Amino acid sequence: MLPSSLDELIEALRCLPSVGPKSAQRMAYHLLQRDQRGAARLGQALAHALEVLRHCERCNTFSEETICQRCANPRRDASLLCVVEMPADLAMIEQTQSYSGLYYVLMGRLSPLDGVGPRELRLDKLIARAHDGKVQEVILATNFTNEGEATAHTVASLLTARGLKVSRLSRGVPVGGELEHTDTGTIAQALVERRTV
């Protein structure tokens, strides 16, 4: 009953997380009726991001370069490698201004129920990265949720088995909490009190 281009737009909006049919319809009408400039901007931003964004070969976060600026910065301490789940977690740790090492962004977490195991999470890439000969300590800063803890446990086993020193953020972060929603003071404290595992 709807024009096919409108139907397709509503369907396409459903690829956004937690957007159902009613919500997609509302979004489509809003964009077409009230914000055509925003719609054009979004279309272009999607196309551009898909074209230029890749994963940094060293830290795995989104980057427009092969090696991102942070990894290429010689003033960062290359002996420390902090492992986080998502770029938002990295941003929170940077905001504490109490860490000057490098990062590895998993871009997810182990989640057996969703079919995300060590292979899907490409933990082999992290292991290779941690063995560059410069890293002295790997700091696990995955979330303190069940999945984040399981991920930290698995990563710790893999890395200690290969002779690396591995530490975990101290439990200053509330159990069950997520980094993204924790105040930077608590995160800073958890960094200082990190414990060897």
Add this chain to the structure above:
Amino acid sequence: MLPSSLDELIEALRCLPSVGPKSAQRMAYHLLQRDQRGAARLGQALAHALEVLRHCERCNTFSEETICQRCANPRRDASLLCVVEMPADLAMIEQTQSYSGLYYVLMGRLSPLDGVGPRELRLDKLIARAHDGKVQEVILATNFTNEGEATAHTVASLLTARGLKVSRLSRGVPVGGELEHTDTGTIAQALVERRTV
């Protein structure tokens, strides 16, 4: 701190209704990390919809043609014109299968607080449409919310002043309710019991 293309995508996603910064960030990571095909599809759907969709010159709904198929259908009863707020409302009335007249879609409602008055809602276009010489009765099927009722009241005044018969859906629709969330049986009854205003 983020690559500019990623920053721009997150900003652009905020043009979607009720999407804040955290939510936009989550959407961007989801699209780039888990659903690049969906992202490409959405980008193309936006560009295509913006390119081909216009408003039907007769009923004002979204259409890829100058006159939409419904308005061009000679089997619809051209003596009845049903006024609704949004295409979703039109779809609900069509689903009742108890109406064979034509429609006019306001694409909104009077909302003085949001700066939407009779001029912004282009009620002049509705008045012109209703005076095509064929329309015998205008059925007001705006929502039974405060804004929908106010819209119906204003439209009724404008049209009756020009000698047209105007009716309103009966109050089978719950007061304060929205068509989109009403069962079709209730809407069908409200159509039958519509009252002249």
